[in-house]
Every structure is written in C-alpha cells, then in structure tokens.
Amino acid sequence: MSEKGTGIAIDAAKLKEIEKIIEKHKNEGGALIPILHEAQDLLGYLPEEVQKMIAKGLNISLAEVYGVATFYSRFKLNPKGKYNIQVCLGTACYVKGSDKVLAKIEETLGIKTGETTPDGKFSIESARCVGACGLAPVMVVNEEVYGKVTPDMVKDILSKYE
Amino acid sequence: MKSLEELNEIRTKTAEKLGIRMGKQVDIGKKNILICCGTGCTSSKSPKIIEEFNKQIKEKKLEDKVEVTKTGCFGLCARGPIVIVYPEETFYTHVKPEDVTEIMEQDIIGGNVVERLLVKEGETSDQIAHKLHELGFYKKQMRLALRNCGRINPENIDEYLAFDGYEALQKVLLEMTPEQVVETMLASGLRGRGGAGFPTGRKWDFARKVTADQKYVCCNADEGDPGAFMDRSVLEGDPHSVLEAMAIAGYAIGASQGYIYVRAEYPIAVERLKIAINQAREYGILGNNIFGTDFNFDIDLRLGAGAFVCGEETALMTSIEGKRGEPRTRPPFPAVKGLFGKPTILNNVETLANVPQIIINGAEWFKNIGTEKSSGTKVFALGGKIKNTGLVEVPMGTTLREIIYDIGGGIPNGKEFKAAQTGGPSGGCIPKEHLDTPIDYDSLMAIGSMMGSGGLIVMDEDNCMVDIAKFFLEFTQDESCGKCPPCRIGTKRMYQILERITEGKGKEGDIEELEKLAQNIKRSALCGLGQTAPNPVLSTLKYFRDEYEAHIKEKRCPAGACKGLTKYHINPDLCKGCGLCARNCPVGAITGEVKSPHTINTDKCVKCGLCMSKCPFKAIEKK
Ligand SMILES: Cc1cc2nc3c(=O)[nH]c(=O)nc-3n(C[C@H](O)[C@H](O)[C@H](O)COP(=O)(O)O)c2cc1C
Numbered sequence: 072m073s074e075k076g077t078g079i080a081i082d083a084a085k086l087k088e089i090e091k092i093i094e095k096h097k098n099e100g101g102a103l104i105p106i107l108h109e110a111q112d113l114l115g116y117l118p119e120e121v122q123k124m125i126a127k128g129l130n131i132s133l134a135e136v137y138g139v140a141t142f143y144s145r146f147k148l149n150p151k152g153k154y155n156i157q158v159c160l161g162t163a164c165y166v167k168g169s170d171k172v173l174a175k176i177e178e179t180l181g182i183k184t185g186e187t188t189p190d191g192k193f194s195i196e197s198a199r200c201v202g203a204c205g206l207a208p209v210m211v212v213n214e215e216v217y218g219k220v221t222p223d224m225v226k227d228i229l230s231k232y233e
Numbered sequence: 234m235k236s237l238e239e240l241n242e243i244r245t246k247t248a249e250k251l252g253i254r255m256g257k258q259v260d261i262g263k264k265n266i267l268i269c270c271g272t273g274c275t276s277s278k279s280p281k282i283i284e285e286f287n288k289q290i291k292e293k294k295l296e297d298k299v300e301v302t303k304t305g306c307f308g309l310c311a312r313g314p315i316v317i318v319y320p321e322e323t324f325y326t327h328v329k330p331e332d333v334t335e336i337m338e339q340d341i342i343g344g345n346v347v348e349r350l351l352v353k354e355g356e357t358s359d360q361i362a363h364k365l366h367e368l369g370f371y372k373k374q375m376r377l378a379l380r381n382c383g384r385i386n387p388e389n390i391d392e393y394l395a396f397d398g399y400e401a402l403q404k405v406l407l408e409m410t411p412e413q414v415v416e417t418m419l420a421s422g423l424r425g426r427g428g429a430g431f432p433t434g435r436k437w438d439f440a441r442k443v444t445a446d447q448k449y450v451c452c453n454a455d456e457g458d459p460g461a462f463m464d465r466s467v468l469e470g471d472p473h474s475v476l477e478a479m480a481i482a483g484y485a486i487g488a489s490q491g492y493i494y495v496r497a498e499y500p501i502a503v504e505r506l507k508i509a510i511n512q513a514r515e516y517g518i519l520g521n522n523i524f525g526t527d528f529n530f531d532i533d534l535r536l537g538a539g540a541f542v543c544g545e546e547t548a549l550m551t552s553i554e555g556k557r558g559e560p561r562t563r564p565p566f567p568a569v570k571g572l573f574g575k576p577t578i579l580n581n582v583e584t585l586a587n588v589p590q591i592i593i594n595g596a597e598w599f600k601n602i603g604t605e606k607s608s609g610t611k612v613f614a615l616g617g618k619i620k621n622t623g624l625v626e627v628p629m630g631t632t633l634r635e636i637i638y639d640i641g642g643g644i645p646n647g648k649e650f651k652a653a654q655t656g657g658p659s660g661g662c663i664p665k666e667h668l669d670t671p672i673d674y675d676s677l678m679a680i681g682s683m684m685g686s687g688g689l690i691v692m693d694e695d696n697c698m699v700d701i702a703k704f705f706l707e708f709t710q711d712e713s714c715g716k717c718p719p720c721r722i723g724t725k726r727m728y729q730i731l732e733r734i735t736e737g738k739g740k741e742g743d744i745e746e747l748e749k750l751a752q753n754i755k756r757s758a759l760c761g762l763g764q765t766a767p768n769p770v771l772s773t774l775k776y777f778r779d780e781y782e783a784h785i786k787e788k789r790c791p792a793g794a795c796k797g798l799t800k801y802h803i804n805p806d807l808c809k810g811c812g813l814c815a816r817n818c819p820v821g822a823i824t825g826e827v828k829s830p831h832t833i834n835t836d837k838c839v840k841c842g843l844c845m846s847k848c849p850f851k852a853i854e855k856k
C-alpha cells in the first residue's frame with residue numbers, strides 16, 4: 072500500500088456522492104475538513120483519487136488536502152479491516168491495564184496497532200478515551216463496546232467475529 | 234417561530250408535567266421512568282432498556298400511566314445503566330434489559346421496590362440507598378453545570394424551557410445592555426473551566442471593546458484530555474444550556490455567529506447538538522430578531538478530527554478555517570484577531586453551562602459559592618482506581634480527600650492510594666500528603682499540578698509513577714503538531730529517556746537531563762501544549778523521585794508495573810505442581826513435573842502475568 076492511499080477502484084455512484092458533498096460545502100469558510108469527514112463516512116477512508124477530486128473541487132493543491140488529511144489522526148488513507156478493533160489508551164483505561172489488553176490482541180491476531188490482517192478481516196487501532204471511562208478498560212469492535220476487559224477475555228470476544 | 238407568550242405557555246405546561254420528577258404530584262398515580270443515555274450507559278445497552286420498557290408499557294396498555302424519558306448522565310457511571318423511577322425517586326443500578334419485566338411487574342404495577350437492583354453502600358447489605366439523594370455519592374455534590382443532566386430529556390427543548398431554559402437569554406435581551414452582561418460576568422468571578430482559569434468576564438470585555446463588522450463566539454468542545462468526559466456529559470445531557478450561553482455571549486460582545494468545535498469521537502453529543510440547534514431555530518430562539526429584538530445569532534457545528542493540539546485556542550480557530558490545526562503566536566490575541574481574522578472569544582463547554590444560571594441568579598449568588606478566588610463549582614471526571622468512577626460536581630474548595638473517599642467511595646480491592654492525577658497531559662500528580670488541600674485553581678498550581686479541564690485519575694500502589702509520566706509524554710510527543718522544535722524534538726527526547734528508564738537501561742544523570750530538558754521546553758515552546766508537556770514528569774520527580782532512582786540505580790520497579798524490570802518467579806514452598814500456570818503460559822516458559830514445584834524460564838517469559846492471575850495458590854511472585 073502506498074503512503075498516499077490505495078488505488079482500489081471506487082464505484083461510480085459513490086464518486087457522484089462525493090461530488091455532491093463537495094458542491095454542498097464548497098462556498099463555506101473552512102470547507103475542507105467537513106468534506107473530508109463526509110467523504111470518509113461514506114468510504115471508510117480517503118483514497119488518493121478522492122483527495123484529488125476534493126483538491127480540484129475546492130481549487131486548492133493536492134498537497135494541501137494531503138497535508139490536512141495527514142494532520143488529523145481521524146482521517147485514514149488506507150481501508151480498515153471488516154472489524155475494526157479500538158483499544159482505549161486513555162488515562163482511565165491505561166491505569167487499569169488496557170495496554171495489556173492491546174498487547175494480547177496484537178499477539179492473538181499477529182498484527183500491530185495500525186495494521187490490518189492480511190485477509191482484511193481485523194484491524195487494530197488505539198483510541199484515546201471512548202468516553203466509557205466508568206467501564207475501563209474498554210475496547211470497541213466496530214460499534215460494539217466491551218467494558219472491564221481483561222487479557223483473558225480477548226480470545227472470546229474476537230471469536231464472536233470469526 | 235414562537236412568541237414570548239407561546240414560550241411561556243410551553244414552560245408552564247411542561248413544568249406541570251415534569252412536576253412528578255420534582256417530588257410534586259406523588260398521588261396522581263402516574264410514573265415517570267428516567268433512563269440514562271449518556272455514552273457510558275449507552276455502551277452498556279441503555280437504549281435496549283428503553284425499548285423494552287416501551288414495549289411492555291404498550292403491551293400492558295399503560296401509556297397514560299407511565300412515561301419513559303431518556304436523559305443525560307447521572308454521574309454514577311460505574312453502576313450504569315441507571316434507571317430512576319419517579320415520583321418515588323427509586324434509584325436502580327446495573328439494570329439489564331432482562332430486568333425490565335421485574336421492574337415493571339414488581340415496582341411500576343405492584344408498587345414494591347426491586348431491592349436487588351438498589352445500591353448497597355458499604356460492605357453490609359443493610360446500608361441500602363433507595364433514593365438518589367440518599368446516596369453518599371451525591372451528598373457532597375452541588376450540581377450547577379450539570380443541573381439538568383439526568384433531569385431532562387436533552388432532545389426535547391420543552392423540557393429545557395420548563396426548567397428556566399432560555400430565561401437568561403430573554404432577560405439579557407429585554408432588560409440588560411451588553412455592558413451590564415459583561416459586568417455581571419466580571420462580578421461573578423467565573424473563570425474558564427477549560428484549564429487556564431482565565432476570568433470569563435475579562436475575555437468578553439476585551440472582545441466587546443473592539444470594533445469590527447463581524448465577531449465570533451466559539452465553544453471549545455474538543456475535550457482533549459484522555460480520560461475526561463465532563464464536557465461530553467454536558468453536551469449529551471443539556472445541550473441547550475451551551476447554546477443559550479453562546480447567544481448571551483454573542484449579545485455581550487456584538488457577534489451574530491457562533492461555532493461549536495466538537496470532537497468527532499463524540500457521536501451522541503454531536504447528534505444531540507444538531508437536534509438542539511434545529512429545535513432552537515424552529516422556536517426562533519436562534520436566528521434573526523430573537524425574542525422580537527434586533528439581535529441575530531446563529532450557531533454552526535464544526536467537527537474536530539482527532540488532534541489534541543486543536544483544543545488550544547489559536548489552533549482550534551485555524552482548524553475551523555479548514556487548515557492543519559497548528560497554533561499561532563499571540564499577540565494578536567483572538568479577542569482582537571481570531572477566527573477568519575475577526576475578533577473572537579472562545580469558551581469551554583462547562584464555562585458556558587454556568588452562564589445562564591449566573592444571569593438568572595445574579596453574580597453575587599455565584600460569587601458566594603466556592604473559594605474567594607475561584608467561585609462556583611467544578612466538574613471532575615473521576616476515573617482509574619476508584620470505586621465510584623463517574624462524574625462529580627463539587628464547590629471549589631472541596632478537598633481531594635472528600636472527592637476520593639466521601640464521593641468516590643475510596644480505592645477498590647483494599648489497595649492503597651498512591652496519587653491522583655489532575656490536568657491530564659498538562660497537569661501533575663498529587664500525592665497522599667496533599668489530600669487535604671482544598672481544590673481551586675491556585676492551590677493546585679501551588680502543589681505543582683493544575684486544575685485542567687477536570688480529569689481526575691486515581692492511582693494505587695500498583696501504578697508506577699515513572700510509567701505514568703512516560704504515558705503522558707508518549708501522548709504529548711505524539712500529539713505535538715511539529716511546528717516548534719522545543720516541543721517536537723524536546724518532548725521526544727524526554728520520552729526516550731523515560732522509555733530507557735522503564736526498560737531498566739537508565740543511566741546516572743538521566744534525572745538531571747530530564748529536568749534540564751523540561752525547563753527548556755517550558756520556557757521556549759510556542760503554545761500551551763509544549764509549555765505544559767513536561768509537567769507530569771516534573772511533578773512525579775518532585776513527589777516520587779525515589780521511584781525514578783530505584784529504576785535507575787537498582788534496576789527495580791517498586792510498583793512492579795514496568796515489564797522490563799519485573800521478573801516472575803514461582804515460590805517452591807507454595808507451588809503444589811497443579812500445572813495450571815504451564816497450561817496457560819502463551820509461550821511455554823513454565824515447566825515442571827506434576828505435583829512438584831514448577832519453574833519459569835525467564836529468557837522465554839514475556840511477562841504477561843497470566844500465570845500469576847491463574848495460580849490458585851498465589852505461588853507466583855513478581856519482583
Ligand atoms: C494543548 C492544549 C489543549 C487544550 N485543550 C482544551 C480542551 O480540550 N478543551 C478546552 O475547553 N480547552 C482546552 N484548552 C484551553 C484552551 O486553549 C482555552 O484556554 C479554553 O478553551 C478557553 O475557554 P475557557 O476560558 O472557558 O476555559 C487547551 C489548551 C492547550 C494549550
């Protein structure tokens with residue numbers, strides 16, 4: 072995968088949607104970030120092709136789009152796995168040992184944080200507080216939140232997504 | 234668009250309906266079930282509970298007798314999901330969707346409390362709290378910023394209106410001049426809750442005095458401190474209070490447009506804000522000619538995208554402009570030249586949530602709460618090694634001991650308190666000897682920490698303070714925007730030294746090197762991120778220097794938390810040779826004959842600690 076994002080073909084209908092998103096925000100002050108948000112909500116990440124479209128639509132350089140997209144950690148240039156696992160490394164979770172949960176997940180899946188398994192099924196991310204500190208340590212698989220997770224529980228949780 | 238008369242009518246009508254939650258109308262045979270739908274309780278399936286209640290109410294044809302309301306956070310997140318039944322105010326905790334039938338039949342229909350779901354305080358089961366206000370957790374609290382959280386349905390503007398909502402805006406627009414509003418804020422002594430504690434009235438005064446064709450009011454809802462969720466709870470539980478305060482600020486400084494910069498990681502808050510803005514527009518409370526005056530004000534949302542530095546005021550404004558969120562040098566200050574080059578004020582969510590109350594009750598009322606130099610209350614997100622994790626709001630001047638022991642219920646599992654961390658990545662650790670310090674902006678500064686935005690993480694004897702310092706430095710060096718070298722390079726160097734120390738490779742002179750770097754970064758970094766980044770290291774060095782020294786000189790982690798410095802060892806006198814550890818070891822590092830003591834091959838051991846947690850005889854020790 073190249074640094075700038077993959078060249079996987081995106082279907083035409085979605086590209087049309089992106090056009091519409093650009094059109095909608097084009098004349099607002101500070102349009103770039105809202106457009107990136109909506110484009111990523113639609114596609115799950117920001118392929119190079121789409122970054123180029125946005126640059127053209129806003130009449131700015133691709134470098135500027137890329138510069139903004141890489142500045143903010145929420146914007147992704149590569150697709151995530153079918154099941155995206157987030158382990159909270161916020162302070163409340165960290166002091167309760169969420170780093171050990173993360174290590175166990177990395178060990179179980181054989182990939183590191185920020186990577187996707189070769190079959191495209193799982194990806195791992197670390198998060199900074201998902202707002203459920205009362206349930207610390209917390210992990211999230213797609214939208215499902217798991218609280219009070221111990222390394223022992225990792226296998227069981229992941230097996231639900233086999 | 235509603236006229237003032239129509240709004241007042243909504244207020245009276247809704248207030249009558251909500252009387253049931255205020256302990257009035259106990260005998261009309263109606264019940265109101267309130268269910269927390271903040272992020273914490275939503276994660277543990279509270280929307281499912283609502284669904285289940287509604288289903289059963291429909292089946293039993295009780296629609297005119299029982300109403301279900303979703304609310305914001307009650308604060309006691311550790312015991313979520315939380316359900317309260319009014320008018321009795323019965324407080325149920327850890328409710329699961331499966332419990333709904335029992336609550337319906339036994340309580341709602343039968344009139345008998347479901348004891349099993351009540352809070353048991355203390356160790357004996359006879360100390361049961363039935364009602365919300367009987368809980369020790371709430372006794373020392375004073376909820377101003379959180380006044381409506383857990384009391385109203387945040388998605389229904391009528392409920393906000395019923396509890397004095399938008400009355401402050403009405404008063405300001407119809408009875409006060411902008412100068413009087415600013416004077417009230419100045420006199421109240423309200424200081425910014427976003428961390429720095431700058432007097433809110435002064436900020437508004439600066440912006441008011443600048444002349445410009447356009448000015449802006451921004452709300453900082455970026456809440457970057459990881460492990461803190463005060464602002465999120467206000468937005469999720471009482472979004473209108475923030476909108477109202479922003480409109481008041483707009484009137485005071487002469488702005489017609491507001492922006493709320495909110496984290497994209499807060500989907501529920503974003504959704505509720507959108508609903509609230511739309512409802513306010515519909516009622517004509519946002520838009521043109523508000524309350525029939527010539528004042529116009531509208532609010533838009535801007536989503537953050539996961540950059541901590543964007544919580545800093547100038548970076549936040551650059552980010553709203555659609556650019557990389559890098560801070561700018563000040564002056565010019567935002568009050569003169571801010572968003573899109575126009576005079577701008579930025580206030581934190583919790584700061585704003587206090588404003589309507591101050592207008593309604595007066596500056597004097599607010600000034601009398603809290604301490605002399607820090608008036609009002611502060612919301613803290615209590616987390617870490619504490620029984621009642623959750624959200625608490627106390628008057629300034631409350632001691633840490635009261636928060637941790639009386640409200641927080643103390644440290645779980647019989648462990649010993651070691652330190653409390655406030656101020657997040659910019660703050661510091663407070664040790665045992667300062668537990669009785671009354672908390673306000675200045676006292677926390679004096680003991681080497683800071684108020685910060687309200688994250689309060691409790692640590693026990695198992696937490697290593699060097700590791701915690703490393704944790705925060707990892708965070709700041711990762712979040713440094715890279716614009717200024719002291720922060721970009723300096724925090725990285727500090728992190729590397731801490732990493733080395735926790736791995737057992739610390740050298741003589743490392744502590745001095747850390748201190749030197751810290752002082753230099755503090756002095757020369759461009760923005761608050763870099764200037765405060767060394768604080769966690771400096772404060773842990775101040776109070777826990779012996780832990781650093783043990784790591785460096787004795788290659789030992791006193792808390793047993795640093796993997797690189799711990800060795801697992803099986804005590805042959807306690808080991809019965811059951812083999813459970815060997816079967817669980819992920820790397821096959823444990824060997825031994827059945828019924829005779831096992832041993833750990835330390836070269837193979839990855840120090841995951843699984844064997845220790847599995848051993849039924851506590852034969853495995855960490856050194
Ligand atoms: C690195 C950094 C991060 C910050 N993060 C936040 C934040 O998440 N929320 C916040 O309200 N203020 C944050 N602040 C403080 C703001 O710059 C600003 O002082 C505050 O929002 C002003 O509002 P107040 O006066 O109402 O507190 C941060 C400051 C720095 C230097």
Ligand code: FES
Binds near residue numbers: 159200204459
């Ligand atoms: S620190 Fe993990 S959910 Fe808040």
